[in-house]
Amino acid sequence: MFIDKVRINVKGGNGGAGCMSFRRESHVPKGGPDGGDGGRGGNVVVKADASVSSLIEYRFKHHFKAERGTHGRGSRMHGAQGEDMILTVPVGTVIHEYNEETGETGELIADLTHDGESVIVARGGMGGRGNIHFVTSKRRAPAFAELGEPAIDSWIELEMKLMADAALVGMPSAGKSSLIAKMSAARPKIADYPFTTLVPNLGVATSGDYSFVVADIPGLIEGAHEGKGLGHEFLRHIERTALIVHVVDLTGDYEGRDPLEDYEIINRELALYADELANRPRIVVANKIDVPGTEEIIAKLAERVRADSVAAAGGNEFAPSPIDPKLYQISALTGKGVDALKAAIAEKVHELREEAREMMANDVQYDHVWEHKREQRERRFRVQKLSDGIFRVTGGQVERMVVQTDWTNEEAIIFLQHRLKRMGVDDALRKAGALDGDEIRIVGRAFEYESANRAIEDYEELDF
Ligand SMILES: Nc1nc2c(ncn2[C@@H]2O[C@H](COP(=O)(O)OP(=O)(O)OP(=O)(O)O)[C@@H](O)[C@H]2O)c(=O)[nH]1
Ligand SMILES: [Mg+2]
Structure with a gap:
């Protein structure tokens, strides 16, 4: 049978969590932080292969996920990167974003016209950083680490167009x-x-x-x-x-x-x-x-x-x-x-x-172009006033930062607040009319808005 259009769901591997750990040696009562980073999750890559002649492989299997990164460990041991998942397709496959809910085909991701040409369609999550990264002159023993970044899943459409001369x-x-x-x-x-x-x-x-x-x-x-x-x-x-x-x-x-x-x-x-x-x-x-x-x-x-x-x-x-x-x-x-x-x-x-x-010679580098657009889209965020005293912030990167935070750890939360401020979220909230004590919601978490957050200043010297 001739299959020429399929829609599949792709998801990069989640990033491994960073580790919170301190050196322990018999003669050193309280060692320094030594928690390693989590490994990056694998990417999902679509690759054109001249030996593949149809998209039939994707007819019944629709979900593809790359391997997750492993968690960091003590003694500065970093987690391993997740394996990429490579999906081979015939030369002449065109890839678009696809919206599962509306059934609409979106932005062009790539047009794979040569054998071996490939494009990353879903990136793996970044590994979380271990606590060794959060040492400052004031904070010798950071008792928190970042969680791994969860990978985003998305739908794409693969369409094979004949490559006859x-x-x-x-x-x-x-x-x-x-x-x-x-x-x-x-x-x-x-x-x-x-x-x-x-x-x-x-x-x-x-x-x-x-x-x-x-x-x-x-x-x-x-x-x-x-x-x-x-x-x-x-x-x-x-x-x-x-x-x-x-x-x-x-x-x-x-x-x-x-x-x-x-x-x-x-x-x-x-x-x-x-x-x-x-x-x-x-x-x-x-x-x-x-x-x-x-x-x-x-x-x-x-x-x-x-x-x-x-x-x-x-x-x-x-x-x-x-x-x-x-x-x-x-x-x-x-x-x-x-x-x-x-x-x-x-x-x-x-x-x-x-x-x-x-x-x-003047060919477009699809990977680059699409990637760039996607990153810009990711970085954007939106502040919405839900009712008096309640605001919601939405946006790819903002939401992921929240998800990556270990909510059982107060230091990690303060660190997050600092990152949000650096991204301009505080400013945007102020412009939208947020006042001290207002409730700020980001993916199911609620914060209290504080225009002058003293705790944050502690982290000012860190380079994020
Ligand atoms: N006499 C003669 N008959 C031909 C010639 N070429 C094809 N035919 C006949 O025309 C008929 C149709 O041929 P096909 O090759 O199946 O035509 P097609 O264009 O592929 O047709 P579709 O697949 O239906 O679009 C068949 O009976 C063939 O034998 C020719 O050069 N001379
Ligand atoms: Mg015919």
Whole structure:
């Protein structure tokens, strides 16, 4: 089965807790702090792998979690980092954020177009710091450590888009499957009824020194861009093929159609689906030349293709055009003309690949860009006045700082208050009208607002 879109839940490993411990030696009655840090939790990484051909692995299993970091221990022993969880996907997988509640697809995370390319989709939590970090000149024996940072879980959408170099498109029964079978080792079903092909077939074709991947797409019909027939699903796949090979049935077999009209309909459907498809490099093929009586229609079609080629070049006959001016005449049944067509496709694909390689220099670093956006979003917080004397603070980082605090330890709480102040939470509360003694709520915890918190000054010299 052909699985091309899945939604999965990913969660990094939780960070291990920092340790609160003091050195104990027989001859030293009260040693210094020696609690080690907790280990960082593992990340969930999505990685493109050329040996993976579908997303089927993610069809039934939807939850993926990386390993947690272990806790720090005494004698300055740090906890171990959690293992990353690597999810392999086919080359050509596009990853988006996904909102499980609303069912909406969000921000683009990455478009993995090369073998080995990877992106972190869920970060592991940071390990908590052990008490050795909280020593100051005034505080020789900090009796607290940080808890590990809990990792956040989120949903992502993996979508596999075919990474074929060339796609065979055309009306049902035009002979697309017959052609891919003649060009490559692919052996799709071929039959004389429409919509024989239900999912795309891929094949590798070789001509001279070049090889290319060709896709046989299910037949398109009028209205495909609006979802008629099987069209829309598969137009999506063509979005990423460099070259469109438009196969026209000279006999108009399917519903006794007029081949020229068919040609126009397919062109129109591609253009209606997306502007870029209208201008995608294209080769037009006239199939079934073995059937007698097609000379007239071949001549007409050849003339039309030439005219379209010139029009696509802005009316200039000598300018390069995305449409090849030549009409390739073949019989997918006897094989006549197929080698010449294959050579033309191979050459065009080679040319397009070279162009793409040059463009790659300006490629976006998705990991970086998405990561940056996510971090900024994390750092933002919001103050809301719930009622007189009660405020709520929400925001990724603020909430995690609260969760990482050991609430049984007063020193740890004071330390947290200091961090919140450093982040500007106190200022924001003051601006929102908070007064001494007001209640401040952050993820299920309540604090009392104190504009001048003397206890905090104790920690001023620490570097957070
Ligand atoms: N005479 C002749 N018949 C052909 C030729 N190419 C394909 N056919 C026939 O046309 C019919 C449809 O061929 P397919 O290859 O299944 O067509 P398709 O474009 O893949 O069709 P769908 O998968 O339904 O979109 C079959 O009966 C083929 O044998 C050709 O060059 N000459
Ligand atoms: Mg077919």
